[in-house]
Amino acid sequence: MFLAVILWMPLQYLVTARYGEPYPALAMPSFAGTLIDRGGNIRIANVGCKVLLRSGAVAWTSAYDLLSEAPSAYHDLIMTHMFGPAPTKPPALRAGRFTALLFPGRILGRYRQAQKKLDPQTKDWLRSRMEALYPSQRVTEVTFVWYAQIFNLKQVPPTIVTQPIGIRQVHFQ
Amino acid sequence: MKAKQSIVDHFIFEEYKTSASTLGLFRILFATYVLFMVLPQHLWVPRFPNSFFNPPIGPTMFFTRFPSAQFFLVVNGLSILAAVCLLFGYRTRIASIGLALLWFSGNCWAYSFGKINHDILLILMLPIMQLAGWGKAHSMDARRLPANGEKETRAWAVALMALLVALAMMTAAVAKLTSGWLDPHSHAVLAHLLVNDLVTGRSNWFTNHMMFIHSGLVWEFFDDSTIFLEAAFLFTVAWRPAFRVVCALACFFHLGIALTMEIAYVGNLIVYAAFFDWSALESRSGNLLRAWDRMLGKLPAPGLLALGSVIAFAYLGLGGNPLGILFTDEWDPPGVAVCTLAALIAGMFLAGKIRRYAHERRTNLP
Numbered sequence: 001m002f003l004a005v006i007l008w009m010p011l012q013y014l015v016t017a018r019y020g021e022p023y024p025a026l027a028m029p030s031f032a033g034t035l036i037d038r039g040g041n042i043r044i045a046n047v048g049c050k051v052l053l054r055s056g057a058v059a060w061t062s063a064y065d066l067l068s069e070a071p072s073a074y075h076d077l078i079m080t081h082m083f084g085p086a087p088t089k090p091p092a093l094r095a096g097r098f099t100a101l102l103f104p105g106r107i108l109g110r111y112r113q114a115q116k117k118l119d120p121q122t123k124d125w126l127r128s129r130m131e132a133l134y135p136s137q138r139v140t141e142v143t144f145v146w147y148a149q150i151f152n153l154k155q156v157p158p159t160i161v162t163q164p165i166g167i168r169q170v171h172f173q
Numbered sequence: 174m175k176a177k178q179s180i181v182d183h184f185i186f187e188e189y190k191t192s193a194s195t196l197g198l199f200r201i202l203f204a205t206y207v208l209f210m211v212l213p214q215h216l217w218v219p220r221f222p223n224s225f226f227n228p229p230i231g232p233t234m235f236f237t238r239f240p241s242a243q244f245f246l247v248v249n250g251l252s253i254l255a256a257v258c259l260l261f262g263y264r265t266r267i268a269s270i271g272l273a274l275l276w277f278s279g280n281c282w283a284y285s286f287g288k289i290n291h292d293i294l295l296i297l298m299l300p301i302m303q304l305a306g307w308g309k310a311h312s313m314d315a316r317r318l319p320a321n322g323e324k325e326t327r328a329w330a331v332a333l334m335a336l337l338v339a340l341a342m343m344t345a346a347v348a349k350l351t352s353g354w355l356d357p358h359s360h361a362v363l364a365h366l367l368v369n370d371l372v373t374g375r376s377n378w379f380t381n382h383m384m385f386i387h388s389g390l391v392w393e394f395f396d397d398s399t400i401f402l403e404a405a406f407l408f409t410v411a412w413r414p415a416f417r418v419v420c421a422l423a424c425f426f427h428l429g430i431a432l433t434m435e436i437a438y439v440g441n442l443i444v445y446a447a448f449f450d451w452s453a454l455e456s457r458s459g460n461l462l463r464a465w466d467r468m469l470g471k472l473p474a475p476g477l478l479a480l481g482s483v484i485a486f487a488y489l490g491l492g493g494n495p496l497g498i499l500f501t502d503e504w505d506p507p508g509v510a511v512c513t514l515a516a517l518i519a520g521m522f523l524a525g526k527i528r529r530y531a532h533e534r535r536t537n538l539p
Contacts (some may be wrong), residue, residue, distance in 0.1 A: 002185065013347075015230060022230035023284050024277065028291050028403070028441075029349030034359035034396075035368060042364045047187060069220045070286070072375075075286040081227055083276045105285070106234040109227035121222035148298055151367060167386055 036095040040154035045165060047079055048145045051130065066129055069092045078127045081109075085166025118170055127172055144168040184411045189331035189448075193324040196302065196331075197262065197310030198451040198462075203298070204260035206443050209496050210507065211295075212256060213249035213488050215283040216242075228285040239282055248279045249487040257481035262312020263474060269303035280538070294444045297337055302447065305330035311462065313469050331447070333414060338444055339406040346403035354400055360392035362399065366433060375435035383433055402426055413448070416509070418526065420445035424519035428512040437508025442515040449522075 008026065038041045047170040049066055051059040063079045064072065100107045105149050112119055118126070146165040258268035276296050284290065306326035308314045349511040354361045370376040386392065400504035402422060409415035423445060430439040457464060463480060488494055496507045 002336060005336060005340065012344075019230045021289055023281065023289050024231065024293055024296075025289075026293060026297075026337060026344065028345040031361070031365055032348040032352040034353045034356065034361040035364035036359050036361065038358055042367055043420070044368050046371065047477050069217050071217070073290065074286055074288045076443060078225065078286055081287050103234045104237045105185050105226060105228040106230070108237055109287070112224060113227070119222075119224035121224035125222045125224075132191075149371065 028062075041154050042151040044149045044151070046147055047083070048147070048151055050143040050145055051134065051139055052141040052143070053134065054140050057137075059134065061133055065133060081113055082122055083118075083168055085115070085144075085146050086168045087114055118168075123170060123172075126170060130172075140171045140172055142172075144170075180411070185329045185332050187328060188411065188413050189335060189343060190328040191305070191326055191331050191450075192304055192329055192452060193310040193315075193326050195307055195451040196307040196326055197312060197315075198454060199447055200262065200265070200302065200307040201260060201311060201442060201465075202446060202451075203302075203307075204256050206439065207256045208253070208260065208484070209494055210439060210511075212253050212494060213492075215279045216245050216249065216492060218245060218283055221286070226285055227287040229279060229287065231284075232397075233281045233285045235332050239285065245279065245282075246489055250277050250489060251275055251487055252279070252480040253485040254478070257323075257477065257484055261469060261472065263317075263411050263477050265308025265312055265314050266303055269299040269308070273297075273299035291341075292440050294338060294341055295440050298334060298444060298447060301330050301334045301337075305334070309467070311466060313472060313474070316466075316470050317474075331483075333446060335410050335413075339410040339416075342403045343407040346400050349400050354396045357389075357393055360389065360396065362395040363392045369434045377432075377435060379432045380434070399426070400477075404486075417448055418523065420448055420520035421522050421528070424512070424515040428516040431505075431509045431512040435505070437505045437512050439508050439511045440509055442511060445515075 003039055004122055005026075012025050012027070016027075016074065021027060035044070047063055049061045049063070053059060063075045067075045070078065099126070112122075126142060127139070130142065145167050148163045148165055150161045150163065152159045152161075218239055219242035220240070226236075226238055228234045228236070252272055255268045255272035255275065258264055259272060273296050276299075280290075280292070280296070304327055306324075307324065309324055336502060349355075350359070353359050366380060370380050370384075402419065405417070405419045405422075409419050427438050427442055491498055500506050
């Protein structure tokens, strides 16, 4: 059993490097990457949800409020996967028919992320969330505004620069 | 060759010898943690449509959708029942293995959003500590089956658990080592604190004050010591006293994370507790333990199952455990309290070690 555990580890590293972290895996949170470059810049991707109401007013909501039904640890990943900036290139999925047949969940997940348009189920869910967040108003459009905040802690005082990354728009009409 | 073999044999069969009583006390602690801080879990999953399904490599990649809400209710109901049985040590083997399987199956679906929480050691602990013999003391099993109630425990199972912990911690160290954490120009802890503050929104008094530290040396110390601590588990696993010291130091590390990043990683503290010598508690609260053992003798099995069912219905009806209902905010006071308590126990343990070491040095002087 001890030997099996030791032999499992290289295999796990191999799978993780090739396909991402599997579950189950004998692993702890990695916090990999320093997020900081040699110039002392810390680049952080963030998202804001711009909500256009029928009255013409604009409201902003956070990923935290939008995904409040899920634990906060999930928010970042769900936002990136489900509402990340719309891809500019057509999806480049190279999954064979056999792979798709054997691992439908994996392939579907990657396919959905590569789509420009939001899945109808996701759109319906988003609409219901908007109804819950803005009960007395009608939401006509949600725009996920992705931006990078670049902190330079070497500057005195520290500087913060904001750069746009991309957007994903969802219309409800 | 023989010497090497004897070292391996000693590690597997001798180094982690633990009394049945210590394992029994750890079982009670583990079950209490599960009942008050873990279950019920994943009840939120069915609130999301199947389009959110994005499984990692694992059992759920063969599926295309989440199970129904009833699935999570049944999994949680049975898990709570198993955890109650584990607490009182009733049918410990079935309860341990059952809880592990239920916990794992629930996780598989919850992690099919693409996010994996690293609680695998807690799941592995259930069958392994059952093999070690955590049901052989302070349990209904020990009283119900006196013929099988011999107090012999399996040291190899505890050693296996220690090896699993060490290898798991090493994955975190390797990930940091290979991604520039040791680079003196990078301050990874600072960057991760910032992300946690600005993206995840977990910010508090400690975080704000940490940001005023402008010394690169301090931040580099945090980066390097994190890697050394995570790697130290594997380097000390063959020698239990040193492994315990690393576990104790890790308690301070987790308290630091709980205070600054608001991530109370209580699960790992419970894992480290498996290697702690709980006999000290036994000598200090002997009356309480004797009362517990007497109560176990009077508790009928149907009564226990009824109690488990009532707790399951109450938890599922309320949608959470008592602590979860009391503390709904992201800032997790019970988690921070447990981290603080663990750090206090670890501090006492380390102080005792230092005192003993100093005493030995003094007595060995010519």
